[in-house]
Amino acid sequence: MTDTLTIFEKGRAGRRAFVAPKLDVPERPRDELLPKRFQRAEAPRLPEVSEPEIVRHYVNLSKRNFDLDSGFYPLGSCTMKHNPRLHERVAALPGFGRLHPLQDPKRAQGALELMWNLERALSEVSGLPHVSLQPSAGSHGETAGVLLTRAYHEDRGQTRHKVLTPDTAHGTNPATVTMAGLEVVKVGTNPDGGVDLDDLRDKADEDVALLMLTNPNTLGLFDPNIEEIAKIVHDVGAILYYDGANLNAVMGRTRPGDMGFDIVHFNLHKTFTQPHGGGGPGAGPIAVSDRIEPYLMVPRVVRRNGGFYLNDDAPKTIGRLRGFQGNFGTFVRSYAYIRSLGAEGLQDASEVAVLNANYLLARLQEECGDLLPVAFGERGCLHEFCLSGAPMKRELQIRTLDLAKRLLDHGYHPPTVYFPLLVDEALLVEPTETETKETLDAFAEAVGAILREAREDPQVARNAPYSTPVRRLDEAGAAKRPVIRQPMG
Amino acid sequence: MTDTLTIFEKGRAGRRAFVAPKLDVPERPRDELLPKRFQRAEAPRLPEVSEPEIVRHYVNLSKRNFDLDSGFYPLGSCTMKHNPRLHERVAALPGFGRLHPLQDPKRAQGALELMWNLERALSEVSGLPHVSLQPSAGSHGETAGVLLTRAYHEDRGQTRHKVLTPDTAHGTNPATVTMAGLEVVKVGTNPDGGVDLDDLRDKADEDVALLMLTNPNTLGLFDPNIEEIAKIVHDVGAILYYDGANLNAVMGRTRPGDMGFDIVHFNLHKTFTQPHGGGGPGAGPIAVSDRIEPYLMVPRVVRRNGGFYLNDDAPKTIGRLRGFQGNFGTFVRSYAYIRSLGAEGLQDASEVAVLNANYLLARLQEECGDLLPVAFGERGCLHEFCLSGAPMKRELQIRTLDLAKRLLDHGYHPPTVYFPLLVDEALLVEPTETETKETLDAFAEAVGAILREAREDPQVARNAPYSTPVRRLDEAGAAKRPVIRQPMG
Amino acid sequence: MSRYTAVTPEDLREMLATIGVGSLDELFDRQIPAGVRLDRALDLPEGLPEQAVYEHLRDLAAKNTSTEDEITFLGAGMYDTYVPAIVDMLMERSELLTPYTPYQPEISQGGLQVMFEYQTAIRELTALPVSNASVYEGPSALAAAGYLAKLANGKRRFVISAGVHPHSRETLRTMARGYRMEVVEVPLRDGVTDPDAWAAAIDAETSAVFVQQPNFLGAVEDVEALMGAAKDSPAVCVAQVDPLTLGILKPPGECGVDVAVGEGQQLGNKLDFGGPSFGFFAATEAYLRRMPGRIAGETRDVDGKRGFVLTLQTREQHIRREKATSNICTAQALNALGGVVHLSWLGRQGIVELGNLLLQRTAYAREQLAALEGVELLHEQPVVREFAVTLDAPVKAVIARCQDQGVNPGHALDGNGLLVALSERRSRADIDRLAEVLGAAVAAERGRVEVTA
Amino acid sequence: MSRYTAVTPEDLREMLATIGVGSLDELFDRQIPAGVRLDRALDLPEGLPEQAVYEHLRDLAAKNTSTEDEITFLGAGMYDTYVPAIVDMLMERSELLTPYTPYQPEISQGGLQVMFEYQTAIRELTALPVSNASVYEGPSALAAAGYLAKLANGKRRFVISAGVHPHSRETLRTMARGYRMEVVEVPLRDGVTDPDAWAAAIDAETSAVFVQQPNFLGAVEDVEALMGAAKDSPAVCVAQVDPLTLGILKPPGECGVDVAVGEGQQLGNKLDFGGPSFGFFAATEAYLRRMPGRIAGETRDVDGKRGFVLTLQTREQHIRREKATSNICTAQALNALGGVVHLSWLGRQGIVELGNLLLQRTAYAREQLAALEGVELLHEQPVVREFAVTLDAPVKAVIARCQDQGVNPGHALDGNGLLVALSERRSRADIDRLAEVLGAAVAAERGRVEVTA
Numbered sequence A, B: 001m002t003d004t005l006t007i008f009e010k011g012r013a014g015r016r017a018f019v020a021p022k023l024d025v026p027e028r029p030r031d032e033l034l035p036k037r038f039q040r041a042e043a044p045r046l047p048e049v050s051e052p053e054i055v056r057h058y059v060n061l062s063k064r065n066f067d068l069d070s071g072f073y074p075l076g077s078c079t080m081k082h083n084p085r086l087h088e089r090v091a092a093l094p095g096f097g098r099l100h101p102l103q104d105p106k107r108a109q110g111a112l113e114l115m116w117n118l119e120r121a122l123s124e125v126s127g128l129p130h131v132s133l134q135p136s137a138g139s140h141g142e143t144a145g146v147l148l149t150r151a152y153h154e155d156r157g158q159t160r161h162k163v164l165t166p167d168t169a170h171g172t173n174p175a176t177v178t179m180a181g182l183e184v185v186k187v188g189t190n191p192d193g194g195v196d197l198d199d200l201r202d203k204a205d206e207d208v209a210l211l212m213l214t215n216p217n218t219l220g221l222f223d224p225n226i227e228e229i230a231k232i233v234h235d236v237g238a239i240l241y242y243d244g245a246n247l248n249a250v251m252g253r254t255r256p257g258d259m260g261f262d263i264v265h266f267n268l269h270k271t272f273t274q275p276h277g278g279g280g281p282g283a284g285p286i287a288v289s290d291r292i293e294p295y296l297m298v299p300r301v302v303r304r305n306g307g308f309y310l311n312d313d314a315p316k317t318i319g320r321l322r323g324f325q326g327n328f329g330t331f332v333r334s335y336a337y338i339r340s341l342g343a344e345g346l347q348d349a350s351e352v353a354v355l356n357a358n359y360l361l362a363r364l365q366e367e368c369g370d371l372l373p374v375a376f377g378e379r380g381c382l383h384e385f386c387l388s389g390a391p392m393k394r395e396l397q398i399r400t401l402d403l404a405k406r407l408l409d410h411g412y413h414p415p416t417v418y419f420p421l422l423v424d425e426a427l428l429v430e431p432t433e434t435e436t437k438e439t440l441d442a443f444a445e446a447v448g449a450i451l452r453e454a455r456e457d458p459q460v461a462r463n464a465p466y467s468t469p470v471r472r473l474d475e476a477g478a479a480k481r482p483v484i485r486q487p488m489g
Numbered sequence C, D: 001m002s003r004y005t006a007v008t009p010e011d012l013r014e015m016l017a018t019i020g021v022g023s024l025d026e027l028f029d030r031q032i033p034a035g036v037r038l039d040r041a042l043d044l045p046e047g048l049p050e051q052a053v054y055e056h057l058r059d060l061a062a063k064n065t066s067t068e069d070e071i072t073f074l075g076a077g078m079y080d081t082y083v084p085a086i087v088d089m090l091m092e093r094s095e096l097l098t099p100y101t102p103y104q105p106e107i108s109q110g111g112l113q114v115m116f117e118y119q120t121a122i123r124e125l126t127a128l129p130v131s132n133a134s135v136y137e138g139p140s141a142l143a144a145a146g147y148l149a150k151l152a153n154g155k156r157r158f159v160i161s162a163g164v165h166p167h168s169r170e171t172l173r174t175m176a177r178g179y180r181m182e183v184v185e186v187p188l189r190d191g192v193t194d195p196d197a198w199a200a201a202i203d204a205e206t207s208a209v210f211v212q213q214p215n216f217l218g219a220v221e222d223v224e225a226l227m228g229a230a231k232d233s234p235a236v237c238v239a240q241v242d243p244l245t246l247g248i249l250k251p252p253g254e255c256g257v258d259v260a261v262g263e264g265q266q267l268g269n270k271l272d273f274g275g276p277s278f279g280f281f282a283a284t285e286a287y288l289r290r291m292p293g294r295i296a297g298e299t300r301d302v303d304g305k306r307g308f309v310l311t312l313q314t315r316e317q318h319i320r321r322e323k324a325t326s327n328i329c330t331a332q333a334l335n336a337l338g339g340v341v342h343l344s345w346l347g348r349q350g351i352v353e354l355g356n357l358l359l360q361r362t363a364y365a366r367e368q369l370a371a372l373e374g375v376e377l378l379h380e381q382p383v384v385r386e387f388a389v390t391l392d393a394p395v396k397a398v399i400a401r402c403q404d405q406g407v408n409p410g411h412a413l414d415g416n417g418l419l420v421a422l423s424e425r426r427s428r429a430d431i432d433r434l435a436e437v438l439g440a441a442v443a444a445e446r447g448r449v450e451v452t453a
C-alpha cells in the first residue's frame, strides 16, 4: 500500500498524449507576430504522460470516491436522488453541447424554447410568474434575490439595510447578505422548530429589506405559522425570499408563491437531479413576483410571435450575474426530468421523499430513539429530519462524527453532520424518493449495530473508518501548513 | 461481507423501471389477434426492480472486475493494448450506430466506404490482395479459412482431409478443423521453438489440405525456417493459413503474404484494439490470395464508378458465415485506429511491443531467470515470451498458478498460464506497446518479490489471492454440480 | 505517427542497454529471416490527430441514412428498438468494456455474475433450462445448433423451414457443407411452414429440424405441431425466436423445442449496420454438456463465499482442442451484458406490455396498409411485430420513392413483396405517415407502369 | 407518472403502518397548514416514457445550428475547441459524476486529489502560487476578485479597462452596486487600454484594477506596464486571461498580477450554449486566506498515509457565515476535472504547440481578411487567437449571408466591427473558405447599400 501519486509525479520528460494538427499555413517568425517581451520564457510544467497513463490515473482516482450510483447517500439538505442517464444522453446532443452561446437566436430556437419551457415549468411549481435561469447555483440565486430586493426598495426611494435570517439558515444565506452589502439580523427558532414569532415581530421594522426563509427548513419541518410570518414581514413592507433547497419536499403539495414569497431560488442539482459532479456544476434559477420582475437580470428569454429571443433591454434591471445564458447544460437535464415525470411524477417524487423520510425516521427511532432522538419531530417531518447525537455522546462516549465515520465502514455515505447549528451533535438525514424500503431498513439496522458496538467498545467508532482508501485525516495540520499544489522540482 | 446477490434476488413484485409508450391505436382483443394456443400463459420471471436499483447493481458488479483501464494486463496471446476512447465516440455516431444493416447501399455509402478502406488497409498490412470482414472473431476467421481451403481443393477435384497444426497451436485451430469436417495432424516443435521440419516433411503429403501456422508462434518466436516451411507445404499442393493473433509483433516489418501464406485472419480485438468487453465482441476478418478469392464469403463490398455496393453474386463462394455484414461496430473502431496511427504508427506499435517484451524478458531474467527461465529464448522474442515455472515449482514448491494468483494481490492481471501446452508450467507474457517502462519495471520487481516471499513461505502464494472480492473458487465443484442459472421460487 | 506509446529517447536507450542490443532493428533481425523482411514502409495514409480522425469518421457517418434520419419500418432480423441510456452507460464503463474473457475468476466476478444473470434471463425468456453466455449472433447460433445435433446423433440430414431467415439458412448450409450434412428445405404454405411437406421430410436420418418463430414473413408458426411431427425421429428440434415477442408468445420450452436460438440485437444493442450484437443459445438439460461457448456457474470460494466461474470447460477448444463441441472463443460478452440490463429495465411486466404494444400496433399497421390500393396481404396468419404485403408495383422503386419522402417502408421481398416491421419507437402517427407515403408511391409507380405499358 | 421511485402498494402499506399514519396525505397535512395547501394538480404536461423524452429533446436540439453544422469563427469568450474523448469518458464516470462536494474526505480522495492536481495545473498556467478548486465561470470570477479586493483594502473604486469582456464588466458592476463600489472604465486606444487614461484613473482610493489578456478585441495588452502603473496604489491587480494562450504568452504571475481569473470552458468543456464550464481563480500567497471557494490541501491520515482534504475552510460560508470571504458553495468541480484532464492530455509540449498553431493561423486569417475589399483591421496590435476587423457594410446582414453559406464569420461589434476567433479546429481550408464567403457577403451588402442609397 504505497502513497497515491499525482499526475505531476507520473510520466517522464518528453512523453505526450496530444498530437497537434499540422501547421497548414505559411509559418512566420514568432517574434514578428508576438514581441519578445510578451512571450513566455518557460513552458508551464504540465504533466508529460501518455494517454494510457492519463486514463489509468483518473480511472483509479475515481475508485477512491464514494458515489450515488454505488450506494446510499442520505446527505441532509443535498437531495441526493437518482441521476437518470437519459439526461446525460440528451445533454450530449451536439445541438445542445456544441451550441455557441453567441449563436444568432434565430439559429438557436431549440435551446431558447427549452429555456422558455423550463421557465414556465419552474414558474408553475413555485407559483411565481417570472423566472430567470441565469444563477449558477443556489447561493448565486440568493445573491440575485438580495440584489433584486435592494433594487426594489431603492426604486421606492427606500434604503433598507437589514435582512432577517433564522438561526436554522444555511451558511450561504448570511454570507450572501454581507456580499450584497446588507446586514444580517438573526431570528430565533421556537420550541417546535419554526420561526420564533415574537422575536420576528420585535425585529421586523422599517429597516428590514428581506426575510430569507427555508421552508421546510433545514430541520425538514414546514413552518406552521408561515401565513402569520408572511403577514408580519409584509406589514413592514419587506420582501420574503424562499430558499428552495428543500423544494423536493413539497412539489405539487404547496407553493412558495401561494405562501406569500416574492422570490424563490431552485437548486436544479437537488430537486431537479442535475448530478452534483463532486461539487458542481449546478444551477440556481429564481422565480419572482410581478413587483420584482422589473429588476430581473438580463438577458431574458422572450417569446415573440412564435419565436424566442434574448432581451437585454430592461431599464430597471440589476444587470448580469455572469456570462452568457447560465448553465444551459443543467437546464437540459432538469427539463428532461420534468418532462419525464410530469405533474404527477413530480408530486409522486415529493410524496415518496416524505414517505421515505418519515419511514426512516420511524425505523431509527425504533432502533435507537433514546440515543438519537429526533429534534422537533413531534409532527414527524417532511423530506428530511434532524437527529441529535447528544444522548449518544453522553451515554456511549461517541460523537456524531464518530457515528458518521463508522457508517463509512458499512458502505454508506453519512448524513450531514453538525448542521443545522442549533441542534447539538446534529445529524441531518435525507433519504430521497429514489431509495428502496430495503435500503432504508438496512441503513437503520447499520446505525443500530454501530450503537450496540459502541456500547461494547466506543474505541471502535472513535477510530473509524478502517476500510476506506485513507483513514481520518489531519485537517488541522492541512490548514496550519497548507500544501495546496504539487511542489515542482 | 455478505454474499453478493443477483439482480433476480433484488427488487420486489411490482417494481419497474420501464414505462411503456402509450397504446395509441384502437385496442383489439388479444385473442382475436393471437389465438390462445400461441399465447404465453405466465410472464417470464424477469427482474422487478427500479432504475436506481439496476444502476447500483451493475455499477457495483463492475467494481468486482479487473480491467485494462485500471492496471497492467500482460495476458499472453491476447494483446491487451490501450483502448482509445475516441473509438467509442465515433462508433456511437448515429450514422453508424443507428444504421440498419438492410439499408439501401445507396444510403449507406459512408459505412461501405469505411469497410472498403479498412479492407484495403488490412490487405496492405498482410500483403494479401482480397479481404472479407465478415467473420465475428478469430476462430470464425479460422472456420472461413478451412472452408475456403476445402472449396479450393474441391474445385480442383481433390478431397484432401488432413490439416497440419503445430503442437504450439491455439486450441481454436484444431477445434476449427474438426468443425469443418477435416482431420487434425499434429506437427512437432524443434529445439529452438520452430516447426520441426523433418516431422513436417514426413507428414506433408497429397492428403494435406492445409497448414495452420501462428507466426510469430504462441511462444512469441518467429519461425526462422518459414521460407522452407512454405516450400514444403506448397510442394504438396497444400495451402498455408496464418493465424494472425500475433500480428501485433510484425506490422510494417514483415507480411504473411510475403511469407507465402494464402489466408490470414486478423483479430481486430487484439492487434487493432477493439475493447474486449469481458469476452467479446471482436472481429476476425480474413485476407486471401488471388487463388482463394473466388471462394470468399458473400456479401462482398465492391467499388463501382465511385460508389460502393454489396455483391452477393459469386458462383464459387462458400456462402455466408453469419447474418448481414459482420461486426461493423468493431470495423469503425479499428479503422479509426489505423487512421490515427498510419503506416508509421502501426510500425511503431509493433516495434515498441517487441521492445517492451524484450525489455520485460530481460528484467525478469535478471530478477529470477533461474526459477523462471525463458522457453526457447535464445534469440529473445518478438511481442511476447514464454517462461517455464518448472524450476520454480521444483525449488520453491509453488506452481505457475500460485504465482499468478499471488500477482492478483499485487494489483496485476497475471500472464496467460499453462499455454502453450508444450512448455511445462508455462507463463506467457505479452506486455504490449502501450505500457510504460515504469510499469514493466514494477511488474518484474513484483514477480521477484513473490518468489523471494515463496522461498520464505510457499504457503503464502499457494493460498493467494487474499485481497480480491473472492478468493480461490471451487471450479471442480462448479462443474460437478453445475448451477448455471438463478433458481426461481 | 507514434500514438499511445510512451517510449522517450531516454527510455529507449535504457531499455536497449538492459536487453543488450544496439538497436530496435536488431530485435527484429535476430527473429525474422532476411528473405521475408519488408523493406519498405507500409503504403497507408499518414496518421492523423484525434480531432482529424473524429472529423473524418463523422463525415463518413453523415453519408449514411440512419434510423434517426428517416421513419423506418425495416426489420427482417434487426430492429430499431430504443436502447435505454443506462445500457450505454454500463457498456461504456471501463470495468465492463475493457477486460478480456474472465480467465481469472477472482478478479472477474463482475463479468461472471453478469453472465450468470444473462443465462437466467434467457432461461426465463425461452423456458429452456440451459443457456450459454452468448454466441456471435443469430444465424451462426442456428448453425451452431446444427453442429450440436450432428455431434449428438450423427445423422445425415437437416430439415429446415423456408420460413427461417435466409441468412440463417445460408449460414447453416455453409457449415453443413463442411461436415457433409445434407440440408432439406421445406416450403411455406399460406405464409407458414407446410405441415404435410414438413412431416414428409422428417425421417430416421433427420439430425435436426429448424423453424423460426415468428417466421421470416412475420407469421406465427404452430411450433408445437411442427416439433410434434419430429417427435418420433432422432431429430434435435431447433427454433429461432424473436426475444421481444416472448413476453406474449408461448415460449419454445413449452413447444417441444430442444434448442432455442436467436438474434439478440433488440436486447440492449444498437443496429450498428449489422453488428456487433449477440446470439443466444438455450437448450434442454440433455444438451448441457454439448453446449457451445462459455457458461458461467455458481460456486464458493475457499472462505465459503459465493462466487462465479466459467464452468463445464471440458467442452471447449482450449481444453478439448479437436474434440471440442465448438471452436468459439471470443464471443459477445459485452453485448450480452446490454441484453440482460435491457431485460432488467423492461422487467417482468414490461416485456409483456411491450409485446402487447407491438401486437396492437402491428395489427393496426397491417390494417392500414391492406386498405391501400395496390397493396395486398401476403398472408393472413397471425403476426406479432412484422408482416408481409405484396405490391402491385415494382417494390424497389416504391421503396425508393418512400425513402425520398423520409419513410423507409420495409424490406423488399421477391415478387414485389414488402416486409414491414414495427418497433416500439413507431407510433400511430408514423404508421399513418407510412400508409400515406406508401399509398402514393404505389399509385405513382402503377401509373408509370401503365404509361410505359 | 411515477418514475425512479420504488414503492409498491405493499411497501406503502408496510411503511405507513410503521410510521403510524393512515395515508400519505396525513404526512403532509400534519406539516402544511390548510391555508397554503395546493388543492389542484400542477399544470404541467404529463410524463413521458424515456424514448419519448429522448425524441422531444433530440428534436429541440435539431433546431439549433451547432459548431458541427457550420464552420464557426465565433469566440468572444467561448471557443470551439476539440474536447478529447477521454475527458467525456472520465466526466461520465459515476464515481466522478454523481458524488456531492467532498464533505467526507475518507471516501472522496478521488475528487479531492483531482482538485489538488487542478490547482497545480492552474498554478503552472498562471505562474501564481495559489489557486482555488474553481468558481462558476469567467465573468463571475472577475467579480469575485473585486470582492476580494474590497475585503482586502476597503477602498472606494474599481478601475477596469474597456478591453475586458463586456459580460465581465457588467457582472462586476452588478455586484459592485451591491456593496456601493464605484466602477471607472478606462477606454481603449489603438485597440489596447489607453495607458495615460489608465494611469490617470488610478489613485489612493483604487481598490482594484482589471485588465484582460488578450483583450476583448484580441489584442495583446502590455499587462506588465498596466500593472506597473498601479504599483504605488493600494489596488489589487487583476487580470482575466485566456488559458489556451498561456503556453506562449507571458503568464500573469510574471506581469505583476495579484489575481488572475478566467473562463475555463476551453479546457475540457463543451460550449453548452454558455455553460456549465468553470472559472479559475489564482492569486499570490498574500491572498491565500482571502480566496473564495473550495481549496484542496495535502495532508496525512492517522496511519501516515498521504491524503487530501478541503482546507482553509474558515474562509467559507458554512463556517464563517456572514463573515465568509464568499458565499459560493456548489461550484464547478466536474468541469474543473475536465480542465485538468484536458491539460494533462495537452501536456507541457502540447500547450505550447497549440499556442503557436493558434498564433500562426490567426496571423494568416487576419492577413486574408485584411486583404478583402471592404474589410479593414480594427487595430494593428499583436494578436494570438482572435482579432477584430471593421466592415464597410452592415455587419449583421453580412453575418447572416455568411451563415446561409455555412460559415459563421464571428461576433458582431458596434460600428460594423467583427470579432473573428480561431480554434485549433479551424484549418487553413476553413480560413480560406471564410475569406471567400465573407468577401462575397460584404460585396453583396455594399452593392445593396449603394442601390438603396
Ligand SMILES: Cc1ncc(COP(=O)(O)O)c(C=O)c1O
Binding pocket: A077, A078, A137, A138, A139, A140, A170, A172, A173, A214, A218, A243, A245, A246, A267, A282, A284, D328, D329, D330
Ligand atoms: C438550505 C440550503 N440553502 C442554500 C444552499 C446553497 O446552494 P448551492 O450549493 O447550490 O449554492 C444549500 C446547499 O447545500 C442548502 O442546503
Ligand SMILES: Cc1ncc(COP(=O)(O)O)c(C=O)c1O
Binding pocket: B077, B078, B137, B138, B139, B140, B170, B172, B173, B214, B218, B243, B245, B246, B267, B282, B284, C328, C329, C330
Ligand atoms: C493464437 C490465437 N489464435 C486464435 C485465437 C482465437 O481468436 P478469437 O478469440 O478471436 O476467436 C486466439 C485468441 O485467444 C489466439 O490467441
